[in-house]
Each structure stands twice: as C-alpha cells, then as structure tokens.
Amino acid sequence: MTNKEIFTRLYKVIFPYRVKLLIAMLAMICVAGFTGAQAYLVKDLLDKIFMEKDTFFLKLLPIIVIAIFFLKGVAYYIYTILLEKVGQSVIRDFRLQIFNHIHTQSLSFFNKMPTGTLMSRIISDVALLQQAVSNALVGIVRDFFQVVVLLGVVFYMNWRLAMISFIVLPVAAYPIVKFGRLFRKLSTSTQEEVANVSNILHETITGNRIVKAFTKEEYEGRRFSGQVTRLFVLTMKDAKYRCMQHPLMEFIGGVAIALIIWFGGNEVIGGTATPGTFFAFLTALIAAYEPVKGVTRINSTIQQGLAAATRVYAILDIEPEISDKNDAAVLPPFSTSIEFKNLTYRYDDETAVLSNINLTVPSGEVLAIVGPSGGGKTTLTNLVPRFLELKEGSILIDGTDIKDVTLASLRSQIAMVTQQTILFNDTVRNNIAYGDQQAPLQAIHDAARAAHAFDFIQALPDGFDTIIGEGGARLSGGQGQRISIARAILKNAPILILDEATSALDTESEREVQKALENLMKDRTTFVIAHRLSTIKNASRIIVVKDGEIVEQGTHETLIAKKGEYELLYNMQYN
Ligand SMILES: Nc1ncnc2c1ncn2[C@@H]1O[C@H](COP(=O)(O)OP(=O)(O)O)[C@@H](O)[C@H]1O
Numbered sequence: 001m002t003n004k005e006i007f008t009r010l011y012k013v014i015f016p017y018r019v020k021l022l023i024a025m026l027a028m029i030c031v032a033g034f035t036g037a038q039a040y041l042v043k044d045l046l047d048k049i050f051m052e053k054d055t056f057f058l059k060l061l062p063i064i065v066i067a068i069f070f071l072k073g074v075a076y077y078i079y080t081i082l083l084e085k086v087g088q089s090v091i092r093d094f095r096l097q098i099f100n101h102i103h104t105q106s107l108s109f110f111n112k113m114p115t116g117t118l119m120s121r122i123i124s125d126v127a128l129l130q131q132a133v134s135n136a137l138v139g140i141v142r143d144f145f146q147v148v149v150l151l152g153v154v155f156y157m158n159w160r161l162a163m164i165s166f167i168v169l170p171v172a173a174y175p176i177v178k179f180g181r182l183f184r185k186l187s188t189s190t191q192e193e194v195a196n197v198s199n200i201l202h203e204t205i206t207g208n209r210i211v212k213a214f215t216k217e218e219y220e221g222r223r224f225s226g227q228v229t230r231l232f233v234l235t236m237k238d239a240k241y242r243c244m245q246h247p248l249m250e251f252i253g254g255v256a257i258a259l260i261i262w263f264g265g266n267e268v269i270g271g272t273a274t275p276g277t278f279f280a281f282l283t284a285l286i287a288a289y290e291p292v293k294g295v296t297r298i299n300s301t302i303q304q305g306l307a308a309a310t311r312v313y314a315i316l317d318i319e320p321e322i323s324d325k326n327d328a329a330v331l332p333p334f335s336t337s338i339e340f341k342n343l344t345y346r347y348d349d350e351t352a353v354l355s356n357i358n359l360t361v362p363s364g365e366v367l368a369i370v371g372p373s374g375g376g377k378t379t380l381t382n383l384v385p386r387f388l389e390l391k392e393g394s395i396l397i398d399g400t401d402i403k404d405v406t407l408a409s410l411r412s413q414i415a416m417v418t419q420q421t422i423l424f425n426d427t428v429r430n431n432i433a434y435g436d437q438q439a440p441l442q443a444i445h446d447a448a449r450a451a452h453a454f455d456f457i458q459a460l461p462d463g464f465d466t467i468i469g470e471g472g473a474r475l476s477g478g479q480g481q482r483i484s485i486a487r488a489i490l491k492n493a494p495i496l497i498l499d500e501a502t503s504a505l506d507t508e509s510e511r512e513v514q515k516a517l518e519n520l521m522k523d524r525t526t527f528v529i530a531h532r533l534s535t536i537k538n539a540s541r542i543i544v545v546k547d548g549e550i551v552e553q554g555t556h557e558t559l560i561a562k563k564g565e566y567e568l569l570y571n572m573q574y575n
C-alpha cells in the first residue's frame, strides 16, 4: 500500500471530525501567533526598558505578558483537548470496525489468524495509528505555523541574519528524512514481535492446565524470554536512533547559534543592530528551531502510524469468504429435506477431505455419522451452517441452495452442540440465553430442566446468576456440556447438529447428557456425530464416513449384519 493510499483512507476516517479539527487548528494558529509575540516582546523589553528606561512601558509590559501567556494557555487547552477527543474517537471507530470485520469472517480465517495477532492489531496497532493521526499529522500543521510565524518575526527584525536559517534548516532536514525511513522499517518488525508476544501469552494462559500437566513452565518461560528478548533488541535499535536524534538536532542548533553570535555580535558592535533586536532575534530563532527538532519525533510517530495502518488495513481488506449474496432470500422455515449433492470439499484447495458426497436427509430424521477420526465428519456438518464455503457441489435445504439465502436466516434454523463446549465468562442465565437475550426466565428454566441441568445450576452459589468463568472454567465438563445443550434447546431450531457432544464425559454424566440430548432431538432433524456407538443405536439411519466418503449406510441392525466397517468399529468398542 502506498503512502498516498493510506493517507486517502485515513482522510476518510477523520473526515467526520473535520469541524473539531478545524477549530483545533485555529487554536493552534493562535498559539503560534502568541509564541511569536513572546519572542518579539524581548526586543521591547531590552530596548525600551533596559536601554531607554521607559517607565510607562515598564507598567504596560507585565500586563501584556500576563495576557499573552493566559490567552496562549487557553488556546493551547482548546487545541490539545480537541485533538485528544478526535484521536480517541478514531481509536474507538477503528477498534469497532476491526472487531465487526473479523466477526464477518469464516472459520478458515480464524484457523489461519492467531488470536494474539488479532488482539495486538486491535489494541496496539490502532493505538499507534491514533498517535499518528492526532498527535503527528496535526502536530506538523501546528509546527509549520509556529515556524512560519517565528521566521516572519526573524525576517522582520533582521533579514540578513535570518538568512542563516536557510543554511541550518536543510542541514537539519537530512537526519529527519534518514531516520524516518529507519523508524518505519523497525516499527513493522517491532509490531510483528508484539503480536508474537501476545500469541504466546494467549496460548499459555488459556492452555495453562496443559502447561502445568506437562510441567512446561520453564520451557514456556524460556520461549517467552526468547520472544521478549527479540522485542527488546528491536526496541533498543529503535531507541538508539531515537536517542541519537535529539543531541544531533541540538548540535546543529548550537552551530546555528554560534553563527548568529558571530554575525549578529558584529552587527551590534558595528551599530547596525540594537542589543534588543539581537536577543529577540536569538529568542525567535531558538523558538523556531524547537518545532524543527520536534519534527524528527513526530516523523517517527508518523512512520510507525503508517506502518500500523498498513497492517490494520491488511486485515480490513480481507474480504469475508462467506457473505450474503446481493439478492439473498430469507430461508423459509425448514420443512422437507436437506440434500448434499456431489459435494467435494478441500481445505485451502489441497486434497479433498470430502469427496463426492450425495445424501438426502428428510425432515425429522436422526442421522448418525460415525467413522474413524479425521474421516471428515466435522467438516461435513460445518458445511451445513456455511461455516466453510463450498466450492464443488451443493447443499440444498427444501430445494434451495444454501448459498442463495441469507446467513442469518440459515443459521437461525440450526442449533449446534460441539465436543468443545464454548461458554462465555458470564452468568449461567446469559450463557443459556445467548441466542435470545430477551428470553423469559421461565423459558430459560425449562431449557435447563430439559437439559438435565436445572438441579446442579440451582446448587451453584448464585444459582442462575453464577458467573461460570472463562470457557466455563468453574464447571465440570458434563455441567458445561449440559449448559450448552440448554442453550441449543432454548434456540429451538428445526435442525440440530451434535458433534461428539458426549465424548468427553464419564458414564454417569453421559447418561444425564444423553437424556438431555434425547429431549433435544425430539421433533427435529438431527445430525449426530458420535464416538460411542451405544449412543446412536436408535438413530433412524447411520452413515459411516471414512477418508471423506460415505462407505456404508443403514440402521444399526442392517449394518451389523453386513459385517463391514460399522461392525468392525462396533466390535472394537465392545469386545
Ligand atoms: N482447518 C483445517 N485446515 C486443513 N485441514 C483440516 C482442517 N480441519 C480439518 N482438516 C483435515 O480434514 C480432515 C477431516 O477432519 P474432520 O472433519 O475434523 O474429521 P472428523 O471430524 O471425522 O474427525 C482431517 O484430515 C483433518 O486433518
């Protein structure tokens, strides 16, 4: 992405805040003007009061000084607070935009993009971007005005001396440009390392039980130490240039002052300039040099911001793989059948994990899907709610291709319970009501009862208002599973997908969960993937999926009689 493209896009981002920015800039121009006036007053102070001993002016000058400092302070406050507001608003807008954008993405996006990377984009890159927008871009405008006003004062007082600034400014510009390039390059690598830091953090914190179980604390400590050290080295490289900038700019400034003392001193001694002019001139030039020095700092912020913008836009530019067609219809309530037609699926266009699946599931059927792990069962069921995009073949619901209907209307008709219970760090009540926050308490209780979860929920410290911890950490596996079943029951969708919903449970809680599932399957069309074959004996049909193909189908009895794959699986479990 070129700088121009980035600026064009950022311009659109700040456009809604243009009025505030305009007021901020006017206030800034006032600040620049007052700074110029301050420098100019040094001339009157020296010439009128010290040299001419003007007593009237002695009374007037302190009042003018107070007035100027006061007004400058007010203008300063107005512009800084407005910039802060615009900057923080930009941060808020960007974070929201990225958040909403990543939630439009399909499963494959999340499979590829590490959580920590996404988090560092939203948190730290956006902050860098804000620095660039509010501090730096606007800071440049302020500094520009300040330099113009002060140089105006300088030239007005003594244009010959002022020519010195034309020697100094280009010399000072060289390191500004040179360092700017370095900062941008470093910022990109630094932010990549920041993302890696958050990835390790996220993995080890959420996976802390495994870290403990394998006593990998030291190993993870070393891995993290390696990562933060890489970040340290990069940051220090950046710091080296940053710390070099200031003294370098000071030195260049010092050379300029030396030149002015030499030439200006000659003029004062020769009588062509007053001491007042000389000091005012020096004050103004030193004041004018301040923002020039600041430009190096601002430039590094801008370079970092541009690099951050590139990364943020890289994410925002990922088109969601799956989205509603322009003319997507609303899927009417499910009534007759779900059809898989010549369906082949590949992850990342590699070898097919499902090939040429043809299957019709009539409404009301309980279809069990069994087979060795890695066979493609989960992939098959993830295709129904369009979590993954189908490129070969199609899935039809009541004869309508699921690609022709809105995602919302499709997904509202599907409830899912997966092996990995996904619960939020919220109350039991809100977890059950996740699909319908308006659900009356009675409905939530009924769902909990049907899920065989009511009794244990009542026994929790705060009952339905108990916060269950991240991912349901304060519940047992079976309890969490039953809450996610209650959530599916409350959703009351006609199509149900159960992906190994009981495989992680002990026999006792499995029996409870099994009863809960039977309640859930009543009057629904169900896909049930089961690890334990005992749980699916009553299915109306069983299909065996192996290496991406349906190798057998029938009822439990017919498949046992057939003495094929199913019987093999069954015997492995029960003999
Ligand atoms: N996100 C993914 N990217 C690439 N390959 C995947 C992904 N998820 C699953 N697979 C592969 O697809 C195959 C089928 O996986 P899956 O549908 O999860 O099997 P099952 O549920 O039957 O155990 C496996 O070989 C697996 O390695």
Ligand SMILES: [Mg+2]
Binding pocket: 377, 378, 379, 499
């Ligand atoms: Mg699976």
